[in-house]
Amino acid sequence: MLDNNKIKLGISQIGWTNDDMPDLGKENTFEQTISEIALAGFKASEVGAKYPDDPAVLKKAMDLRGLTICNSWFSTFLITKPYEEVEKDFIKQLDFLKAVGADVIGVSEQSHSIQGRLDQPIWEGKYVMNEDEWKMLADGLNKLGKAAKDKGMKLTFHHHMGTVVQTEEEIDRFMDLVDPEYVFLLFDSGHLSFAGIDPAKILKKYISRVRHIHLKDIRQTLADKSKAEHWSFLKGVREGVFTVPGDGDVDFEPLFKIVAESGYAGWLVVEAEQDPAKANPLEYAIKARKYIAEKTGL
Numbered sequence: 001m002l003d004n005n006k007i008k009l010g011i012s013q014i015g016w017t018n019d020d021m022p023d024l025g026k027e028n029t030f031e032q033t034i035s036e037i038a039l040a041g042f043k044a045s046e047v048g049a050k051y052p053d054d055p056a057v058l059k060k061a062m063d064l065r066g067l068t069i070c071n072s073w074f075s076t077f078l079i080t081k082p083y084e085e086v087e088k089d090f091i092k093q094l095d096f097l098k099a100v101g102a103d104v105i106g107v108s109e110q111s112h113s114i115q116g117r118l119d120q121p122i123w124e125g126k127y128v129m130n131e132d133e134w135k136m137l138a139d140g141l142n143k144l145g146k147a148a149k150d151k152g153m154k155l156t157f158h159h160h161m162g163t164v165v166q167t168e169e170e171i172d173r174f175m176d177l178v179d180p181e182y183v184f185l186l187f188d189s190g191h192l193s194f195a196g197i198d199p200a201k202i203l204k205k206y207i208s209r210v211r212h213i214h215l216k217d218i219r220q221t222l223a224d225k226s227k228a229e230h231w232s233f234l235k236g237v238r239e240g241v242f243t244v245p246g247d248g249d250v251d252f253e254p255l256f257k258i259v260a261e262s263g264y265a266g267w268l269v270v271e272a273e274q275d276p277a278k279a280n281p282l283e284y285a286i287k288a289r290k291y292i293a294e295k296t297g298l
């Protein structure tokens, strides 16, 4: 059982429109997306490309539906761009998130990332950082994390397929290098499972440093096929590698147990990008909401 005084449930808008491939769900408007998020029984979403840029307009639309913004993706380029340039954009996004009521920002290092490249199989040619780059990444994130903390926000780092922090060894090294006061982990059950890592092992090890959680399930047969047939990450998404919790092969019960026993306080966010033409977003959001209620009491 999870404590609903500590844990709140959100769902990412990525199931309605996928900003990485905007043709997926192009027909779904911002208003329809957030109305369906509320209708399915969730309390928050992250920020999508169709969401209003004006924080007052966005907040009003969310408030009207009893929703809040709980996080947004932020791409850093700490090992390939000047730090000051990254920091400037980061602060702007922090201020935006703060104005709409979020206290978490989800960072992914996108230097050399292959996650968006259609010409690149996701299982081949991922960039591996050298010693200097590891230091540059950790130092940059520590500084950004301090800037976030100074504004009452938390920098959470999203390990991700096709990026410089994907494998178990990379996650361990990352957690060793960053300052626990300023940089937290964004745990994503789908990316770990897709990478062939036991999500329960990682969650157990780092739960005290986790400040945001993405609940993503995978269809293992399609994940295996993506490797065998050299698919890009985005082809995998299009074909249905990811789905909502309870609909795939990830075992969520140990994850919920670790969360319950840890005293984690924060958001659990269903994040299950797939083709909305094959997986109706409202139907899948309701499916996820029911599964989580059944397994956690939330």
Ligand SMILES: O=C1C[C@@H](O)[C@H](O)[C@@H](O)C1=O
Binding pocket: 014, 020, 073, 115, 158, 188, 191, 214, 271, 273
């Ligand atoms: O948190 C996420 C945001 C997406 O844009 C990304 O590609 C997805 O897989 C994810 O986990």
Ligand SMILES: [Co+2]
Binding pocket: 158, 188, 214, 271
């Ligand atoms: Co995620």
